Amino acid sequence: xxxxxxxxxxxxxxxxxxxxxxxxxxxxxxxxxxxxxxxxxxxxxxxxxxxxxxxxxxxxxxxxxxxxxxxxxxxxxxxxxxxxxxxxxxxxxxxxxxxxxxxxxxxxxxxxxxxxxxxxxxxxxxxxxxxxxxxxxxxxxxxxxxxxxxxxxxxxxxxxxxxxxxxxxxxxxxxxxxxxxxxxxxxxxxxxxxxxxxxxxxxxxxxxxxxxxxxxxxxxxxxxxxxxxxxxxxxxxxxxxxxxxxxxxxxxx
Amino acid sequence: xxxxxxxxxxxxxxxxxxxxxxxxxxxxxxxxxxxxxxxxxxxxxxxxxxxxxxxxxxxxxxxxxxxxxxxxxxxxxxxxxxxxxxxxxxx
Ligand SMILES: Cc1cc2nc3c(=O)[nH]c(=O)nc-3n(C[C@H](O)[C@H](O)[C@H](O)COP(=O)(O)OP(=O)(O)OC[C@H]3O[C@@H](n4cnc5c(N)ncnc54)[C@H](O)[C@@H]3O)c2cc1C
Ligand SMILES: [Zn+2]
Numbered sequence: 001x002x003x004x005x006x007x008x009x010x011x012x013x014x015x016x017x018x019x020x021x022x023x024x025x026x027x028x029x030x031x032x033x034x035x036x037x038x039x040x041x042x043x044x045x046x047x048x049x050x051x052x053x054x055x056x057x058x059x060x061x062x063x064x065x066x067x068x069x070x071x072x073x074x075x076x077x078x079x080x081x082x083x084x085x086x087x088x089x090x091x092x093x094x095x096x097x098x099x100x101x102x103x104x105x106x107x108x109x110x111x112x113x114x115x116x117x118x119x120x121x122x123x124x125x126x127x128x129x130x131x132x133x134x135x136x137x138x139x140x141x142x143x144x145x146x147x148x149x150x151x152x153x154x155x156x157x158x159x160x161x162x163x164x165x166x167x168x169x170x171x172x173x174x175x176x177x178x179x180x181x182x183x184x185x186x187x188x189x190x191x192x193x194x195x196x197x198x199x200x201x202x203x204x205x206x207x208x209x210x211x212x213x214x215x216x217x218x219x220x221x222x223x224x225x226x227x228x229x230x231x232x233x234x235x236x237x238x239x240x241x242x243x244x245x246x247x248x249x250x251x252x253x
Numbered sequence: 254x255x256x257x258x259x260x261x262x263x264x265x266x267x268x269x270x271x272x273x274x275x276x277x278x279x280x281x282x283x284x285x286x287x288x289x290x291x292x293x294x295x296x297x298x299x300x301x302x303x304x305x306x307x308x309x310x311x312x313x314x315x316x317x318x319x320x321x322x323x324x325x326x327x328x329x330x331x332x333x334x335x336x337x338x339x340x341x342x343x344x
Contacts, residue, residue: 012271012272012274012275013268013271013272048265048267050268064265064268105268106268108267108268108271109264109265109267109277109279109295110267110277110278110279110280110295111262111263111264111267111279111280111293111294111295111296112262112264112295223259223260223261224259241292244295244296245262245296246262246264246265247259247260247261247262247265248261249259249261250259
């Protein structure tokens with residue numbers, strides 16, 4: 001191939017104006033925003049959007065946020081965790097009010113996606129707000145009536161930091177093949193009998209699907225959690241080609 | 254562990270790539286010229302800021318794609334890639 005090719009841009013993915021319809025308090029540090037986006041083309045579970053904020057003096061900051069809602073849902077949801085000192089997340093997770101508008105483009109990404117047509121076991125591993133795109137998959141799975149085995153292993157700092165806690169419990173109570181395993185790494189409520197260490201090979205082999213079942217694996221969250229979980233699953237014998245990852249950056253859980 | 258900043262996944266540059274490619278390119282398979290490993294662009298290691306991106310092979314860390322956005326246009330360098338396979342539409 002040519003060492004360097006100069007190429008012309010296409011304009012396939014326009015910036016649209018999103019309007020905040022509703023704000024849902026998920027945890028003390030996390031909010032979901034229900035967005036109204038004219039001519040939204042629909043999305044696949046696992047995809048994200050780019051959000052661009054412009055200040056009065058014209059300065060722009062752009063970040064990616066996963067779509068947390070199912071394609072079947074009427075509204076588009078993003079779930080944003082507050083990173084202190086961050087440029088974009090403090091606005092989206094704390095300061096934003098209903099009726100605010102900002103620019104958004106999407107849906108984006110064709111690799112980290114799952115569809116309820118897939119019949120292999122679904123093995124999801126999340127840390128903190130990394131649960132957002134996996135929630136889109138689980139909401140889609142429920143809406144589509146997919147009953148194949150599915151497992152979410154989800155690491156949070158504390159009980160109160162569990163995002164979508166009630167909805168996850170409700171999804172797991174449908175007896176449609178979904179199991180949710182929480183691990184609380186910093187603080188556990190009195191009487192907690194669940195997991196309390198960081199996700200590691202021992203936990204994944206004990207609670208997870210075996211490599212023989214060839215689950216489709218999606219791991220999402222802070223970069224370090226994603227890398228250690230992916231490494232652990234490969235160590236346990238899972239095919240690297242079946243593992244898809246979405247690193248959110250240093251953002252910690 | 255290393256001085257290198259933490260990478261993201263190639264998938265997270267899908268928005269930037271969509272400014273250039275008419276098809277969703279993160280699902281396309283790229284073959285590394287260093288180790289001949291083929292993997293989706295979305296599975297590559299992504300380094301760099303929001304103005305540009307360096308994609309490294311997840312297998313051997315060879316740079317497979319470099320994309321820089323300047324006010325005048327986009328520079329795409331792929332000398333570390335052997336080939337790019339884009340599946341026909343209709344999957
Ligand atoms: C594909 C993709 C999807 C994403 N989806 C989501 C999502 O659904 N929800 C979500 O909340 N985020 C998501 N993120 C992360 C998001 O894009 C931003 O990176 C995040 O919101 C922080 O942006 P910020 O502007 O607030 O912080 P920045 O201004 O970018 O960062 C501020 C500083 O804080 C540092 N920093 C970041 N996290 C921490 C931390 N925990 N402790 C200490 N320092 C830290 C940064 O390195 C930087 O120096 C996603 C990222 C990607 C790549
Ligand atoms: Zn390689």
